[in-house]
Amino acid sequence: xxxxxxxxxxxxxxxxxxxxxxxxxxxxxxxxxxxxxxxxxxxxxxxxxxxxxxxxxxxxxxxxxxxxxxxxx
Numbered sequence: 001x002x003x004x005x006x007x008x009x010x011x012x013x014x015x016x017x018x019x020x021x022x023x024x025x026x027x028x029x030x031x032x033x034x035x036x037x038x039x040x041x042x043x044x045x046x047x048x049x050x051x052x053x054x055x056x057x058x059x060x061x062x063x064x065x066x067x068x069x070x071x072x073x
Contacts (some may be wrong), residue, residue: 004025013064020057024050 031046 003061003071006067009069010064010067013060013067017060017064019054020060024053024057027053 010047027046027050031043034042034046
């Protein structure tokens with residue numbers, strides 16, 4: 001029997017990771033604008049935000065994969 005809450009968490013992790021990817025696209029777009037305007041500190045901060053968002057996505061996908069693994073037992 002499939003645990004519906006586990007399945008929900010699994011789907012949410014996938015959704016959140018995808019949502020993060022869309023944010024990263026926006027961050028990169030505006031980082032490039034800031035770079036063109038010579039706003040070095042803003043570029044640096046946005047690069048850090050991109051790195052952190054990618055790290056968050058990595059953990060969300062890891063959680064999703066682990067949930068898939070344990071639900072297939």
